[in-house]
Amino acid sequence: MTTTGLFLIAILALGFLITFQIAKASEYVSVLKGEKKSFEQSNKINAFLMIVFLVLGLIGVWWCNELLYDKTLLRFPSASDHGEDIDRMLIITIAITGIVFFITQILLFWFSYKYQYNPKRSAFYYPHNNKLEVLWTSVPAISLCVLVGFGLVYWTKITGDAPEESLQVEITGKQFGWIYRYPGKDNTFGKKYYRNIDEANGNQLGLIWKDSVINKLDRKGHPAGSVELTADQASFDDIVTNDAIYLIKDRPAKLIINSRDVVHSVGLPHFRLKMDAVPGTPTTLWFTPKYTTEEMKKITNNPRFEYEIACDQMCGNGHYSMKGLIKVVTAEEYILWQAKQVPAYVQAHPADDSQAAPAPAAADSTAPAAVASK
Amino acid sequence: MSNDVALHGHPEVVGSHEAHAHHHKETFITKYVFSQDHKMIAKQFLITGMVWAVIGGLMSVLFRLQLGFPDESFPWLEDVLGRWAKGGKISAENYYALITMHGTVLVFFVLTGGLSGTFANFLIPLQIGARDMASPMMNMLSYWFFFGGSIVMISSLFVQTGPFSGGWTAYPPLSALGDASPGSKVGMDLWIISMAMFIISQLLAGLNYISTVLNMRTKGMSMNRLPLTVWALFFTAVLGVLSFPVLLSGVVLLIFDRHAGSSFYLSDIFIASTNTALPNEGGSAILYQHLFWFLGHPEVYIILLPAMGIASEVLSVNARKPIFGYFAMIISMFAITVLAFLVWAHHMFVTGLNPFLGSVFVLLTLMIAVPSAIKVFNWLTTLFKANIRFTPAMLCAIGFVSLFISGGLTGIFLGNSTLDIHLHDTYFVIAHFHIVMGVSAFFGMFAGVYHWFPKMYGRYMNNTLAYIHFWGTIIGAYLIFWPMHYEGFAGMPRRYLDYGIWESFKQFAELNKFISIVAIITFALQFLFLFNFFYSIFKGRKVKDQNPWKANTLEWTTPINPGHGNWPGEIPEVHRWAYDYSKDGRDFIPQTEPIDPNESKH
Numbered sequence: 005m006t007t008t009g010l011f012l013i014a015i016l017a018l019g020f021l022i023t024f025q026i027a028k029a030s031e032y033v034s035v036l037k038g039e040k041k042s043f044e045q046s047n048k049i050n051a052f053l054m055i056v057f058l059v060l061g062l063i064g065v066w067w068c069n070e071l072l073y074d075k076t077l078l079r080f081p082s083a084s085d086h087g088e089d090i091d092r093m094l095i096i097t098i099a100i101t102g103i104v105f106f107i108t109q110i111l112l113f114w115f116s117y118k119y120q121y122n123p124k125r126s127a128f129y130y131p132h133n134n135k136l137e138v139l140w141t142s143v144p145a146i147s148l149c150v151l152v153g154f155g156l157v158y159w160t161k162i163t164g165d166a167p168e169e170s171l172q173v174e175i176t177g178k179q180f181g182w183i184y185r186y187p188g189k190d191n192t193f194g195k196k197y198y199r200n201i202d203e204a205n206g207n208q209l210g211l212i213w214k215d216s217v218i219n220k221l222d223r224k225g226h227p228a229g230s231v232e233l234t235a236d237q238a239s240f241d242d243i244v245t246n247d248a249i250y251l252i253k254d255r256p257a258k259l260i261i262n263s264r265d266v267v268h269s270v271g272l273p274h275f276r277l278k279m280d281a282v283p284g285t286p287t288t289l290w291f292t293p294k295y296t297t298e299e300m301k302k303i304t305n306n307p308r309f310e311y312e313i314a315c316d317q318m319c320g321n322g323h324y325s326m327k328g329l330i331k332v333v334t335a336e337e338y339i340l341w342q343a344k345q346v347p348a349y350v351q352a353h354p355a356d357d358s359q360a361a362p363a364p365a366a367a368d369s370t371a372p373a374a375v376a377s378k
Numbered sequence: 379m380s381n382d383v384a385l386h387g388h389p390e391v392v393g394s395h396e397a398h399a400h401h402h403k404e405t406f407i408t409k410y411v412f413s414q415d416h417k418m419i420a421k422q423f424l425i426t427g428m429v430w431a432v433i434g435g436l437m438s439v440l441f442r443l444q445l446g447f448p449d450e451s452f453p454w455l456e457d458v459l460g461r462w463a464k465g466g467k468i469s470a471e472n473y474y475a476l477i478t479m480h481g482t483v484l485v486f487f488v489l490t491g492g493l494s495g496t497f498a499n500f501l502i503p504l505q506i507g508a509r510d511m512a513s514p515m516m517n518m519l520s521y522w523f524f525f526g527g528s529i530v531m532i533s534s535l536f537v538q539t540g541p542f543s544g545g546w547t548a549y550p551p552l553s554a555l556g557d558a559s560p561g562s563k564v565g566m567d568l569w570i571i572s573m574a575m576f577i578i579s580q581l582l583a584g585l586n587y588i589s590t591v592l593n594m595r596t597k598g599m600s601m602n603r604l605p606l607t608v609w610a611l612f613f614t615a616v617l618g619v620l621s622f623p624v625l626l627s628g629v630v631l632l633i634f635d636r637h638a639g640s641s642f643y644l645s646d647i648f649i650a651s652t653n654t655a656l657p658n659e660g661g662s663a664i665l666y667q668h669l670f671w672f673l674g675h676p677e678v679y680i681i682l683l684p685a686m687g688i689a690s691e692v693l694s695v696n697a698r699k700p701i702f703g704y705f706a707m708i709i710s711m712f713a714i715t716v717l718a719f720l721v722w723a724h725h726m727f728v729t730g731l732n733p734f735l736g737s738v739f740v741l742l743t744l745m746i747a748v749p750s751a752i753k754v755f756n757w758l759t760t761l762f763k764a765n766i767r768f769t770p771a772m773l774c775a776i777g778f779v780s781l782f783i784s785g786g787l788t789g790i791f792l793g794n795s796t797l798d799i800h801l802h803d804t805y806f807v808i809a810h811f812h813i814v815m816g817v818s819a820f821f822g823m824f825a826g827v828y829h830w831f832p833k834m835y836g837r838y839m840n841n842t843l844a845y846i847h848f849w850g851t852i853i854g855a856y857l858i859f860w861p862m863h864y865e866g867f868a869g870m871p872r873r874y875l876d877y878g879i880w881e882s883f884k885q886f887a888e889l890n891k892f893i894s895i896v897a898i899i900t901f902a903l904q905f906l907f908l909f910n911f912f913y914s915i916f917k918g919r920k921v922k923d924q925n926p927w928k929a930n931t932l933e934w935t936t937p938i939n940p941g942h943g944n945w946p947g948e949i950p951e952v953h954r955w956a957y958d959y960s961k962d963g964r965d966f967i968p969q970t971e972p973i974d975p976n977e978s979k980h
Contacts, residue, residue, distance in 0.1 A: 008454070009454035009457075016902060020905065020906070020909070023843065023846060023906065024843065024909065026842065027840045027841075027842035027843040027846070027910075028840070030841075030842045031840055031841070031842065031919065034841075035919075043767070046768070046841065046845070047766075047767060047768050050768035050773060050845065051766070051768060053849060054776070057849075057852070057853075061856065064856070064860075065860070068860060068861055068864070072861060072864035072889070073864070075864065075868060075885045075886060075889075076864050076865075076867035076868040077867060077868055077869060078867050087800075089796070090796055090797060090799065090800050093794070093796050093797055094791075094797055094800070097790060097791055097794065097797060100790075101787040101788070101790055101791070104783075104787060105783065105784065105787055108754060108755075108758065108783050109780060109783060109784075111758050112757075112758060112761070112776065112779055112780055112783070113776075113780075115758065115761040115762055115764070116761060116766060116768075116776055119697070119761060119762070119763060119764040119765065119766050120765075120766050120768070121765050121766055121767050121768075122765060125765055126698070126765060126960050126963070126965070127697060127698040127699040127763060127764045127765040127959065127960040128699065128762075128763035128764075128960070129699070129700065129959070129960050129961045129962075130699065130700070130702060130759070130762070130763065131700040131701075131702065131703075131704065131957065132702060132703045132704065132705070132706070133702075133703075133759075136755075136759065137703050137706050137752070137756075140751060140752060140755040141748060141751075141752055144747060144748050144751035144752075145748050148744045148745070148747055148748065148790070151744060151790065151794060152740060152741055152744050152794070154796075155740055155794040155795060155796045155797070156737050156740060156741075156796075158796040159733065159736065159737060159740070159795045159796045160733065160737070162796065162799065163733035163736070164733075178648075178650060179558065179650060179651070198646040198647070198648050198655050199648075199655040201648045201655060203650065203653065210648070220657060221657060222639065222657050223639050223656075223657050224639075228657060261730075264647070264648050264650075265551065265555075265558060265647050265648060265649055265650070266549075266550075266551045266552040266555070266558050266647075267549055267551065267552065267663055269728065269803065271803070271869065271871060273800075273868065273869025273870075273882055274869075274882070276799065276800040276869075277799055277800070278728050278799050278800065278802055278803070279728050279730065280728055280729045280730060282663050282664060282729065282730060283551060283644075283645060283646050283647050283663060284644075284645030284646040284647075284659075284660075284661065284662065284663070285645075285662060285663070285664065285730060287729075287730035288730075306881070308881050309881065310881055310882075312880060312881060312882050314869070314871050314880065314882070314883075315871070316802065316803040316804075316871045317549070317803060318474075318544055318545040318549070318552065318873045319552060320474075320544070320552060320558055320559045321470040321471050321474055321543070321559060321560075322470065323474075323873060323874065323875075324470070324873070324874035324875040324876055324877075325876075325879060327879065327880065
């Protein structure tokens with residue numbers, strides 16, 4: 005142990021010892037002075053501290069707000085339309101709960117101070133009052149109804165169906181990163197199967213590019229049936245990337261959220277949105293971005309600004325580094341970006357580049373289920 | 379009749395104190411270790427809870443060091459902790475193990491075992507007028523299962539792959555797959571075994587509390603004369619008995635998924651670290667979350683209700699006023715108990731839950747704010763025109779109310795699904811639940827310890843130390859948790875080791891440092907309480923007055939140091955409720971005093 009450590013512990017122990025001695029001494033003093041007198045004295049001090057705590061606390065609340073407000077998202081407009089509703093809801097809730105907070109805290113500490121022990125007075129025997137009780141059952145109930153009302157209107161809107169013209173992007177969480185997929189030219193996501201995942205050969209989502217039979221094994225390595233996979237036409241032009249999601253300003257975007265291993269969560273603080281990624285159960289989330297990344301750099305006055313995707317669900321030891329990126333661009337920029345993208349199939353099979361997709365029977369791509377279990 | 383049962387059930391504790399001593403030879407083992415005396419079991423729960431609180435608190439100090447000073451290393455940490463702090467830094471693996479253990483330990487072993495375990499055991503028989511619990515044997519077993527669970531949990535800290543590190547909620551698949559996280563290997567098995575033992579302990583205890591309250595009240599102690607502490611502890615026991623089995627079922631299915639190859643929670647999983655696709659198909663990870671939160675939410679009230687009961691009693695005694703709205707208090711506690719079972723899915727608004735189901739849970743969740751508001755206003759009115767004695771217990775009860783308001787109000791944000799989308803799993807949540815069920819429940823516990831210490835040990839705790847402890851702790855608590863709301867408003871996620879790589883969250887580095895420093899100081903302050911407690915057991919000022927706080931409840935009619943059986947003679951009869959303070963010009967009228975025909979009615 006270093007000397008600083010020892011030194012700190014010594015200081016702590018010394019402070020502790022002094023406090024204890026003072027406490028012990030004050031107990032003796034109170035015995036000498038008479039219990040009643042010393043009780044009255046300490047009672048006055050504590051009552052006074054109640055009011056000091058209240059006043060300093062209120063100043064502290066204001067000061068904390070001064071210091072920290074600018075570091076939060078509250079001072080910037082939300083970057084999505086849903087986020088604007090959420091911000092409005094937040095302000096209404098802060099206002100209502102804020103009023104209650106100040107009234108009740110002030111009453112609590114003020115009463116404590118005002119009704120401190122006084123030998124000349126006795127307490128007021130006041131066991132109940134039905135009118136008052138009805139009052140403070142109904143007023144909170146009504147204000148909560150207001151909050152529930154607003155909340156549910158927005159909630160229904162946010163969780164409702166995405167508009168038809170939405171840009172669809174699939175986002176898949178894995179330990180510890182994100183995989184993004186665009187449906188490509190046909191605007192249809194190709195089918196995938198998790199046993200087909202082959203990272204070494206550029207198939208990190210398990211897209212079904214060729215007809216095959218996968219022999220299942222149970223956890224002890226014994227055979228457990230097999231699955232017949234039929235290549236899915238729609239998967240050949242799917243674009244898979246780990247760089248960023250590109251979205252278009254003012255065009256609704258629908259995220260289809262998956263996980264490859266454990267539960268993750270797509271957290272989008274600037275859009276005020278969030279949705280878990282659950283293995284085996286796809287979820288969705290839609291919103292309309294309002295500002296491009298470039299515009300947000302100006303709004304936030306931060307040249308390094310990015311729409312970061314933060315994993316919000318504990319997913320293992322790398323959880324804190326599971327960062328994704330959304331780039332919101334204009335429609336023109338999006339077309340340019342899209343033109344540069346190479347489908348995952350082509351990337352994984354550079355040799356068959358000329359053939360593009362070695363189409364098996366074209367009808368297959370429309371088959372309802374490409375995965376048939378045996 | 380109820381007392382006949384008690385008397386026949388425990389012939390050794392009937393009659394005078396001498397007779398008691400004659401029948402019952404107590405050895406060190408039966409008196410202090412395998413004791414069946416509810417008062418001793420309460421003390422065992424309390425002291426075990428304190429040990430756990432120190433361990434759990436120390437864990438938070440360690441991970442706060444990392445959070446506050448991510449770029450620094452503390453070589454002395456390695457000297458003390460060895461592989462837990464290689465190179466003087468807390469690694470990601472250990473950081474996550476620490477936060478997971480901190481949560482598990484504080485929620486279950488301190489605030490459930492330590493809080494309701496202590497006060498239900500201590501107060502129920504004393505305040506209802508019973509010689510002991512309905513089944514002292516079950517009561518003893520409940521402590522020893524709790525102790526066993528504790529030992530298993532501690533042992534998990536020392537296994538090679540480390541303790542469980544996937545968060546105290548233990549969501550699968552992370553908690554089911556050893557390949558996804560080293561903490562999910564043996565550490566998770568030990569976590570499950572420990573939790574199973576803890577649940578058994580809670581069930582044994584809860585059934586005992588319920589049957590004791592229902593069957594063993596003394597003559598005249600009708601349910602509507604029970605002190606609010608007993609009501610609160612009764613509802614707590616009901617909650618625990620109905621919800622803990624569901625958690626047990628949840629973790630048993632988890633064991634099957636881990637070791638028996640079942641697929642309750644697992645489906646479509648590819649593990650990159652081993653490059654394998656798992657055979658499990660068709661399970662639902664969300665099922666576990668439903669089972670977990672079906673306990674997890676009532677658990678919040680299992681922690682809070684005893685604190686509410688203690689605060690109500692302490693506020694009334696020291697305000698020298700009856701608690702305002704006694705029946706409203708009971709009804710609101712009943713409403714909280716019922717609603718506690720119907721709100722669990724508000725922890726799951728962003729899991730892809732059906733939005734309509736979500737709206738039902740919003741409504742039910744915000745409904746629970748109504749009984750909570752009633753309680754707060756009733757506490758405030760109890761202080762109105764009071765004559766307050768600021769004993770340390772009273773200060774802590776006021777601190778409890780203040781923190782309950784602050785933390786309760788932020789619950790209205792999170793219970794509203796629209797806002798939860800934004801605030802879920804951010805520091806806003808950390809601030810909310812640490813204030814409302816962490817610190818405020820701790821204040822309830824402190825209030826209880828300061829108030830009933832004279833009854834437990836026949837001595838007083840030192841007031842000056844208690845005052846310093848109270849003011850330091852409440853200031854520290856607000857300084858730590860109030861600013862965290864702002865981190866939440868920035869969307870800053872919880873359970874991150876380091877925010878340095880995040881453009882969106884790195885602006886809080888200074889604040890994190892500040893919070894860590896205050897947390898360490900506040901933790902150190904708790905040693906004042908601990909020292910005060912243990913020192914006063916042996917050296918505290920002796921209690922000379924049978925009823926030092928001039929309270930009405932039955933525990934103060936027992937001798938200063940009650941033996942096993944509590945009352946040396948007959949159990950006193952009860953004639954009135956527990957809250958006749960400052961009535962008809964009298965400072966207090968104990969429950970045992972018959973109603974005078976000239977007395978005013980309320």
